[in-house]
Amino acid sequence: MSSNGNLLQLKLRVWRQKGPDDAGKLVEYQLDDVSPDMSFLEMLDHLNAKLILEGQEPIAFEHDCREGICGACGAVVNGMSHGQEKGTTLCQLHMRKFRNGETITIEPFRASAFPIIKDLVVDRSAFDQIIRAGGYISVNTGNAPDANAIPIGKDKADLAFDAATCIGCGACVAACPNASAMLFLSAKVSQFALLPQGRPEAARRVKSMVAMHDELGFGSCTNHGECSTACPKEISLANIARLNREFAKSLISV
Amino acid sequence: MLDSKIPAGPLTEKWDKHRMNIKLVNPANKRKFTILVVGTGLAGASASASLAELGYNVITLTYHDTPRRAHSIAAQGGINAAKNYPNDGDTIWRLFYDTIKGGDFRAREANVYRLAQVSNNIIDQCVAQGVPFARDYGGLLANRSFGGALVSRTFYARGQTGQQLLLGAYSAMMRQVALGKVKLMTRREMLDVVIHNGRARGVIARNMLNGQIEPYTADAVVLATGGYGNVYFLSTNAKACNVSAAYRAHKKGAFFANPCYVQIHPTCLPVHGDIQSKLTLMSESLRNDGRVWVPKNKGDKRPPAEIPEADRDYYLERKYPSFGNLVPRDVASRNAKYVCDEGRGVGETGLAVYLDFADAIQRDGEETIRAKYGNLFHMYEKITGENPYRVPMKIFPAVHYTMGGLWVDYNLMTTVPGLYALGECNFSDHGANRLGASALMQGLADGYFVIPYTIGDYLATAWGDLRKHDVTPETAEFKDAVKDATDKTEKLLALNGERTVDSIHRELGMLMWDKCGMSRTKEGLEEAAAKIPQIREEFWRNAKVPGRGAELNQELEKAGRVADFLEFAELIVQDALHREESCGGHFREEYQTPEGEALRNDEEFAYVAAWEYNGVGEAATLHKEELKFENVELTQRSYK
Ligand SMILES: Cc1cc2nc3c(=O)[nH]c(=O)nc-3n(C[C@H](O)[C@H](O)[C@H](O)COP(=O)(O)OP(=O)(O)OC[C@H]3O[C@@H](n4cnc5c(N)ncnc54)[C@H](O)[C@@H]3O)c2cc1C
Numbered sequence: 001m002s003s004n005g006n007l008l009q010l011k012l013r014v015w016r017q018k019g020p021d022d023a024g025k026l027v028e029y030q031l032d033d034v035s036p037d038m039s040f041l042e043m044l045d046h047l048n049a050k051l052i053l054e055g056q057e058p059i060a061f062e063h064d065c066r067e068g069i070c071g072a073c074g075a076v077v078n079g080m081s082h083g084q085e086k087g088t089t090l091c092q093l094h095m096r097k098f099r100n101g102e103t104i105t106i107e108p109f110r111a112s113a114f115p116i117i118k119d120l121v122v123d124r125s126a127f128d129q130i131i132r133a134g135g136y137i138s139v140n141t142g143n144a145p146d147a148n149a150i151p152i153g154k155d156k157a158d159l160a161f162d163a164a165t166c167i168g169c170g171a172c173v174a175a176c177p178n179a180s181a182m183l184f185l186s187a188k189v190s191q192f193a194l195l196p197q198g199r200p201e202a203a204r205r206v207k208s209m210v211a212m213h214d215e216l217g218f219g220s221c222t223n224h225g226e227c228s229t230a231c232p233k234e235i236s237l238a239n240i241a242r243l244n245r246e247f248a249k250s251l252i253s254v
Numbered sequence: 255m256l257d258s259k260i261p262a263g264p265l266t267e268k269w270d271k272h273r274m275n276i277k278l279v280n281p282a283n284k285r286k287f288t289i290l291v292v293g294t295g296l297a298g299a300s301a302s303a304s305l306a307e308l309g310y311n312v313i314t315l316t317y318h319d320t321p322r323r324a325h326s327i328a329a330q331g332g333i334n335a336a337k338n339y340p341n342d343g344d345t346i347w348r349l350f351y352d353t354i355k356g357g358d359f360r361a362r363e364a365n366v367y368r369l370a371q372v373s374n375n376i377i378d379q380c381v382a383q384g385v386p387f388a389r390d391y392g393g394l395l396a397n398r399s400f401g402g403a404l405v406s407r408t409f410y411a412r413g414q415t416g417q418q419l420l421l422g423a424y425s426a427m428m429r430q431v432a433l434g435k436v437k438l439m440t441r442r443e444m445l446d447v448v449i450h451n452g453r454a455r456g457v458i459a460r461n462m463l464n465g466q467i468e469p470y471t472a473d474a475v476v477l478a479t480g481g482y483g484n485v486y487f488l489s490t491n492a493k494a495c496n497v498s499a500a501y502r503a504h505k506k507g508a509f510f511a512n513p514c515y516v517q518i519h520p521t522c523l524p525v526h527g528d529i530q531s532k533l534t535l536m537s538e539s540l541r542n543d544g545r546v547w548v549p550k551n552k553g554d555k556r557p558p559a560e561i562p563e564a565d566r567d568y569y570l571e572r573k574y575p576s577f578g579n580l581v582p583r584d585v586a587s588r589n590a591k592y593v594c595d596e597g598r599g600v601g602e603t604g605l606a607v608y609l610d611f612a613d614a615i616q617r618d619g620e621e622t623i624r625a626k627y628g629n630l631f632h633m634y635e636k637i638t639g640e641n642p643y644r645v646p647m648k649i650f651p652a653v654h655y656t657m658g659g660l661w662v663d664y665n666l667m668t669t670v671p672g673l674y675a676l677g678e679c680n681f682s683d684h685g686a687n688r689l690g691a692s693a694l695m696q697g698l699a700d701g702y703f704v705i706p707y708t709i710g711d712y713l714a715t716a717w718g719d720l721r722k723h724d725v726t727p728e729t730a731e732f733k734d735a736v737k738d739a740t741d742k743t744e745k746l747l748a749l750n751g752e753r754t755v756d757s758i759h760r761e762l763g764m765l766m767w768d769k770c771g772m773s774r775t776k777e778g779l780e781e782a783a784a785k786i787p788q789i790r791e792e793f794w795r796n797a798k799v800p801g802r803g804a805e806l807n808q809e810l811e812k813a814g815r816v817a818d819f820l821e822f823a824e825l826i827v828q829d830a831l832h833r834e835e836s837c838g839g840h841f842r843e844e845y846q847t848p849e850g851e852a853l854r855n856d857e858e859f860a861y862v863a864a865w866e867y868n869g870v871g872e873a874a875t876l877h878k879e880e881l882k883f884e885n886v887e888l889t890q891r892s893y894k
C-alpha cells in the first residue's frame with residue numbers, strides 16, 4: 001500500500017439538499033488530510049465525521065457492501081457517473097486517483113424518474129417497478145425439473161451471465177442525456193431471452209417491461225451509448241440491440 | 255426445557271415423516287393468514303416468494319431501498335449441493351457428514367441432514383428461475399471444490415454466486431408483488447417484535463424516509479435479518495449489517511444460541527489506516543498457489559524482495575508440513591495472529607502477513623497464474639495500488655460470518671411461539687464453524703423448502719387462538735411498542751456529546767477483536783466483560799447524533815444499531831467465557847492440544863448454549879440443548 005506520508009489537500013463541492021422539496025445547492029468544503037489509500041466513500045466518511053463534530057449535518061449518501069456488488073452507492077463525480085475510472089463503482093474508486101489540490105464536484109444521480117431524497121440519495125425504486133412488470137420466470141417453488149434436464153450452450157450461458165451482472169445502480173440512467181433506463185431493462189430482458197427457461201414468457205415480458213419503463217417517465221433510447229460507458233459492470237450495448245429485436249418479435253407474436 | 259422437536263425415527267426418514275405428520279392449512283384458508291417477513295436476503299426473499307405462492311398474505315420489510323441490496327448479494331464462491339454430477343462419489347450422507355464435521359460436532363444432526371437433502375432441490379429451483387450458473391462446453395452445470403470437502407459439489411456463477419442467487423429469489427418475490435400477494439415495504443427498519451397473548455403478532459418499524467414509527471400486525475413473524483459480524487466494526491459484512499432485529503427479539507424472550515461462534519476468514523485485505531470502513535474478502539482459493547510468510551526476525555522492515563530466503567519464516571509450511579498453506583480457515587487465521595503478536599507482522603501497521611506468488615509464477619508462468627486468479631489480482635491492485643505479480647500480497651484475517659444466532663427448533667421457530675428465524679440470523683446448521691458455500695445453501699433451504707411446510711403446522715394449530723385474540727394497531731402491546739420505540743429514538747436524538755457513533759463503535763470493535771476474536775483467554779474475556787459497560791456508558795454520555803427524527807437520518811440509524819451492539823457484545827463474551835473448550839471458531843488458549851490445535855471437551859460441552867435475556871448489563875440465563883450424535887462418531891481434527 002502506498003505511503004500515508006503524502007496526504008492530499010482537496011476542495012470538495014458537494015450537492016446539499018435537505019429534502020425532496022428543497023432547492024439544493026453545491027456547498028464547498030476543504031479537506032486537507034486525505035490519505036491516498038482511502039476509498040472515495042471513506043473520504044466522505046472522514047468529511048462527515050468532521051461535520052458532525054462541528055455541529056453540522058453530515059452528507060447523506062447510500063452505500064452498503066463497499067465492494068462494488070450491491071449497487072447502493074453512486075454519485076456523479078466531476079460530471080461522470082461513479083467517477084472517471086472505467087468499470088468501477090464509486091465505492092471502489094480510491095483517492096490515489098486524484099491529484100493534490102484538485103477540486104472535486106459531487107452530485108447525485110439525476111433523472112426525473114429518480115427523485116432526490118436528500119443530498120446524494122435518490123429514489124431508485126422505479127427499477128423495482130420495471131422488474132415487477134416481468135423481470136422474472138414464472139416458476140413456483142418445487143415445480144422445477146432436474147437442473148441438468150436442459151443443457152445450455154456455454155456461449156449463451158456466458159452471455160446470459162454477463163447481462164445478469166447488472167447491479168441496479170442507476171448510473172446508466174444518470175449518464176443518459178434522455179435519462180433512459182434501456183441498458184438496465186435490456187440486461188434483464190437479455191438474461192432471460194438467452195436462456196431456454198425464459199423463452200415461454202419472452203414476448204409478454206418485453207412488452208410489459210417496456211410499457212412500465214415508459215410509464216415511469218424514463219426517456220427513450222436514441223443510441224448515445226453513454227450508459228454503457230458509465231456502467232460499472234460494463235453491460236454491453238448489444239443487450240439493447242437484443243432488446244429491440246425481442247420487442248419487434250413480441251409485436252408479431254400473439 | 256428446550257424442546258428441539260426433532261422428529262423420531264431414522265435420520266434419513268425424519269424430514270419425510272415430519273412432512274407427512276404436520277398439519278396443513280386448507281388452501282382456501284391460507285389467504286386468511288398474514289405472515290410478516292423481515293429481510294430480503296436469500297432467506298427472506300425465498301421465504302416471501304414461496305409463502306406467497308402457497309396463498310398466504312405476506313408483508314416483507316427491509317431497511318434497504320430495494321430488496322436486491324441485501325448482504326447476500328456479496329457472496330462470492332458458491333453454493334453446495336449433493337447432486338454428484340461430477341460422479342466423484344458425493345451423496346446426501348457425505349454432504350451431511352462434511353457439514354457436521356466441519357462444524358466441529360456442535361450442530362444438530364437432524365437439521366444438517368435435512369439441509370443436505372433439500373440442497374439438490376435448491377439447484378433445480380434456481381436453474382428454473384434463470385440463475386446463470388457456470389456450465390461446461392457440453393452445456394451441463396460445472397462444479398468446483400471448496401475447503402473441507404474431498405468432492406466437487408460447489409455450484410457457482412463466476413465470483414458472483416450470491417448476486418445471482420439473490421436476484422433469482424428477488425425476481426420470484428417481485429412476481430408475487432405484482433400478483434398482490436407480497437406487500438413489499440422498503441426503507442423500513444424493524445425496531446421491535448410485538449407479542450400478544452404469548453404469540454408473536456407483528457413488528458414495529460421505522461419509516462426511514464419520514465421517521466414514522468409504524469405498527470405491522472400479522473399471524474406469524476419470520477426474521478431473516480442476517481448475521482452480527484459487524485459487532486467487531488471491521489468485517490467483510492456490508493456496512494449496514496447489524497444485530498438489532500435478532501437482539502430485540504431476544505429481549506422479548508427469544509433465546510440466543512452460541513453467540514461466541516464467530517468465523518474469522520484468513521484471506522482478507524489488511525487494515526490500512528484508522529479511517530478504514532470495512533475489510534474485503536479475497537477468495538481463499540489463493541492459498542492453493544500462494545505461500546504465506548513473515549520475516550524471521552522481529553521488526554525486520556526491509557521490503558519483501560530484500561529479505562533473503564534464510565530470513566523468511568513460512569510458518570504454516572513449517573508447523574503443518576502435510577497441509578501447509580491449506581490448513582482450514584481457523585488454523586490459518588490464528589497463526590497469522592500469533593506471528594503478528596510476536597512483532598513479525600508486515601506492512602505499515604504490522605498487522606499483515608505476506609501471501610507470495612513468486613514461486614508459483616516462476617514454476618507455472620505469469621500467464622497461468624493470471625488465468626487462475628486474474629480477477630482477484632485485479633481487485634487487489636484496485637484497492638491497494640500494488641501489483642501482486644511483482645510484490646507479495648499482504649493479507650490478514652477478518653471477521654466474516656456468525657454461526658451463532660437465535661435459537662430455533664427443528665421447525666425453525668424460536669422460543670417465542672409464532673416467531674421464526676431463517677438464514678444467518680438463526681444458529682441452526684453450522685455448529686461452531688461453517689464450511690465454504692454452505693451459508694447460501696442454508697439460507698435458501700430455510701426459505702424455499704423448510705418454512706413453507708413448518709409454518710403451516712403452526713398456523714393450522716394456532717388458528718382458533720389467533721382469531722380469538724386478534725390484534726390491531728390499537729392493541730395495547732402494539733401501542734406500547736410504538737411508544738417505546740419513539741422514546742428510544744428521542745433518547746438517541748438527544749445525544750449531543752463529543753464523539754461520533756462510528757468512533758465508539760470502532761472502540762467496541764477493537765476490544766472485541768483483541769479479547770474475543772481469533773484466540774481467547776479467560777483473563778482477556780474478563781477484561782472485555784468489564785470494559786464493554788464502560789464503552790456503553792461512554793456512548794450514552796458522549797456520543798453525538800445530529801439531525802432530526804422526521805427525515806432520512808443515517809446517523810440515527812447507525813446509533814440505534816450500535817446501541818444494540820453495545821449490549822449484545824456482553825452476551826458474546828459471556829458465552830465465550832462459559833464455554834471452557836475450544837471448538838471451530840471459538841479458540842480458548844487454555845484448551846489446546848500439545849500441538850496447539852483446538853481441544854474440544856465433548857463430555858461437558860456437547861450442547862447448544864441458548865441464553866435467556868434478563869436485562870441490560872445482567873448476566874443472561876443459560877439453557878442447554880444437549881446434542882446427541884447417533885449417526886456420526888466424534889473425532890479430533892489434525893492437520894499436521
Ligand atoms: C464477502 C462475503 C462472501 C461470502 N461468500 C459466501 C459464499 O461464497 N458461499 C456461502 O455459502 N456463503 C457466503 N457468505 C455468507 C453468506 O453470504 C451469508 O451468510 C448469507 O447471504 C446471509 O443471508 P441472509 O438471507 O441470512 O441475510 P442477509 O443477506 O444479510 O439479509 C438480511 C436482510 O435483513 C434485512 N434486515 C436486517 N435487519 C433488519 C431490520 N431491523 N429491519 C428491516 N430489515 C432488516 C436487510 O435489509 C436484508 O434484507 C459470504 C459472506 C460474505 C460477507
Ligand code: SF4
Pocket residue numbers: 165166167168169170171172173183184187227230231232233234235
Ligand atoms: S446497467 Fe450498469 S449502470 Fe445500469 S443499473 Fe445496471 S450496472 Fe448500473
Ligand code: FES
Pocket residue numbers: 062063064065066067068069070071072073074089090091092
Ligand atoms: S456500496 Fe455496494 S456497490 Fe458500492
